[in-house]
Amino acid sequence: MKKFLLLFLLGAFAFTFTACEEEDPIVVKPNSEKTVAEIAADDEQFSTLVGALDRVDLVSVLNGDGPFTVFAPTNAAFEKLGVDLTTLSDEALTEILLYHVFVGQSILAADIIDGQTYLGTAAATGPNGTNLSMLVEKTTAGVSINGNAIVTATDIVGNNGVIHVIDAVITPLDVVGHAAANSNFTSLVNTLGAASGDLVNVLSGDGPFTVFAPLNSAFEAISAVTATLSMDQLATVLTYHVVAGNVNSTDLTDAMVVTTVNGETFTINLGDSVTITDSRGNTANILLTDVQATNGVIHVLDAVILPTEL
DSSP, X not given: OHHHHXXXXXXXXXXXXXXXXXXXXXXXXXXXXXXXXXHHHTOGGGHHHHHHHHHTTOHHHHTSSOOEEEEEEOHHHHHHHTOOGGGSOHHHHHHHHHTTEEESOOOOGGXXXXXXXXXXXXXXXXXXXXXXXXXXEEETTEEEETTTEEEEEEEEEETTEEEEEESSOOOOOOHHHHHHXXXXXXXXXXXXXXXXXXXXXXXXXXXXXXXXXXXXXXXXHTHHHHTTXXXXXXXXXXXXXXXXSOOOGGGOOTTOEEEOTTSOEEEEEOSSSOEEEOTTSOEEEEEEEEEEETTEEEEXXXXXXXXXXX
């Protein structure tokens, strides 16, 4: 499992960053004389961001050694958020701001590859103090964050890190928010909404929850089965993919029997690959681990697992 986790973490930084095609890229030469906080303070388009950082004493942090990668929302991005920052508690504002900061590495434009990957080291934390994850997606249209914010300029380099400019404030996501942000989970999100038990609201609650999330292709593979199920039966299938608590990959052991929130169990198998054996003896591969949300963690499956009782 350590090897499997390591491969994920290394992959999380194998990206390529480009500005959106709709925007004229802002070319800024590295400024080795200023910190990322000082660069932001000298740029009027970041005045709201700098004011918010100053309010919760994060300016001094971003003047530190770093290195930091900062996804910096413009003033217009904060206006688009539609939230009066003065109504937020210092704790809530700090969580949002830290979600825009990655500590320990300068992630440059040349570090981002095509497709979707999760950055797993945001300074904001979730259950058990685990760093929150962020979905970064590069397409021919440009680079987006959590399916929402667009990167409009890259590689504004200071002496302790780098700034990338974004056109929207990115707020920390719960497990449902992460699923909704990723186009590979539309079937899961739609099924959650259709099943009985108000599962979307349940999984948006405090938790924490561990969700073993099947891809769209996994639902397509059993579409003939799910088409015959009642809304209650769909809920039984979905809750078979949910475990109480924030169970990270490092908590999994070989032959571990996991009890789900619907009361049935499945078995974890470790080896060259990591798999789940469901109660019917079917196997699903765990393709990706430790997508950390504010109220739990997601592990990605290539198949829908099925309980005995439906």
